[in-house]
Amino acid sequence: MTAGADDESTTLSPDDAFAVLANETRFEIVRALWELYEPEDPANVVKFSNLYDADIGITFSELYEQVGYEDSGNFNYHLEQLTDHFVRRTESGYELTEAGFEVARSVVAGTVRERPRFDTVEIDERCPQCGAPVVVDYENHHVTASCSQCTGIWQDADGDDGVLFTFPFPPTGLSDRTPEEAFHAVLGYNLQRIRSFVDGVCPDCSGEVDESFDVCATHEPDDGGGCQHCHRQHRTEVAERCNRCKSVVRGPLTIAILTHPAVTAFYYDHGVDHRFASWETFRLAGAVEEAVLETDPVRIRVTVPCEGESLELAVDEERSVVDAVVEPFTGRN
Numbered sequence: 001m002t003a004g005a006d007d008e009s010t011t012l013s014p015d016d017a018f019a020v021l022a023n024e025t026r027f028e029i030v031r032a033l034w035e036l037y038e039p040e041d042p043a044n045v046v047k048f049s050n051l052y053d054a055d056i057g058i059t060f061s062e063l064y065e066q067v068g069y070e071d072s073g074n075f076n077y078h079l080e081q082l083t084d085h086f087v088r089r090t091e092s093g094y095e096l097t098e099a100g101f102e103v104a105r106s107v108v109a110g111t112v113r114e115r116p117r118f119d120t121v122e123i124d125e126r127c128p129q130c131g132a133p134v135v136v137d138y139e140n141h142h143v144t145a146s147c148s149q150c151t152g153i154w155q156d157a158d159g160d161d162g163v164l165f166t167f168p169f170p171p172t173g174l175s176d177r178t179p180e181e182a183f184h185a186v187l188g189y190n191l192q193r194i195r196s197f198v199d200g201v202c203p204d205c206s207g208e209v210d211e212s213f214d215v216c217a218t219h220e221p222d223d224g225g226g227c228q229h230c231h232r233q234h235r236t237e238v239a240e241r242c243n244r245c246k247s248v249v250r251g252p253l254t255i256a257i258l259t260h261p262a263v264t265a266f267y268y269d270h271g272v273d274h275r276f277a278s279w280e281t282f283r284l285a286g287a288v289e290e291a292v293l294e295t296d297p298v299r300i301r302v303t304v305p306c307e308g309e310s311l312e313l314a315v316d317e318e319r320s321v322v323d324a325v326v327e328p329f330t331g332r333n
C-alpha cells in the first residue's frame, strides 16, 4: 500500500481514536471521503504503483458538499480533528489514510441496506461423509452448512448435529450472491484466513500467531457427542491464537495438514489441482486418516489417500512433518 514510513497516522492511542470517531459529523466525513474515492482514477492507479507522489485530494468544497453540513466553520473543526490519523491533507485537498480506509471498509463490510438472510436451503453439493445433499443457512453473521441426512462432522452451539461447518461471514458477502455462491465464498474467505494463521500471520491484525497442538491421550468420543476428556470429536486439535487481537481458530490436524506442500504435490502428481481455500479441502479431509502412534513424545501418522496410493506423513509434537513417503494405499489402518 501507499502508507510510507513517515505516516503520522501511527501515533494516536486507541482511546483517542475512538473519541475522534465518536461523532456523527466526523464519521460522515470519513464516509464521504470513501464515497468520493475512485480506485480506477488514473491518478490513484499511478499513486498506488508509487511511481511518483500524485496529488489526488478531494477539495474542501467537494467534501463539504458531499457531507451536506450546515456550518462550514464547525465542519472545518471536525475535519481538523480527523486530520493526521484518519485523514491526510494533500496539496489540493484531503484523502483517507490507511487507518481511515480501515474504518470505512469495516463499516461497509458490516452494514448493508437490507438485512441479508436466507432460510435453510439445499444446494448442489454433497456431504463428504454420506453423499446426501448439503443444506446451508445464514444467521447472526454466520453461514452454517449441514448434511441433510447424517450426523455431519460437528455439533452446533445448540447441540444439534449434522453440521459440516459454521463460519463467520460479513453481510456484504451475501449481497448479489445465491446461497450456493455464498457457500463457496464463505469457504474461500475463511480458509484463506486459516491459511494465514497456519503461516503465522494473524489475518485480522497482522500480529504474530502462537500455535498449540493438542493430542488427547485417552480419547473416547461417544456417538455424536464429544470425548469426556477433551470434549471434541477429533483426537488432535490445532489451535492458532493471535496474542495481539485475540483472534483464534481451532480445527483438526486432518484439515491443517492439507496446507502442507507435500500434500499439494502429492495431489498434483495424481491429477488433483487442490486449492486449500475451497470446498475440496472439506471433501478431501474426510478421507484423511490419522493414527496416534505414540503420545510421549507425540508421533502421529497421517494417511492421505488418492488414486490407489497414499501419502504417509509422520508428524511430531510441534506439528512438523518429519517424514513423507508415498505407498500403495491399503485401506483403513
Ligand SMILES: [Zn+2]
Binding pocket: 127, 128, 129, 130, 131, 132, 147, 148, 149, 150, 151, 152
Ligand atoms: Zn452426510
Ligand SMILES: [Zn+2]
Binding pocket: 202, 203, 204, 205, 206, 207, 242, 243, 244, 245, 246, 247
Ligand atoms: Zn491479530
Ligand SMILES: [Zn+2]
Binding pocket: 216, 217, 218, 219, 220, 221, 227, 228, 229, 230, 231, 232, 235
Ligand atoms: Zn479426547
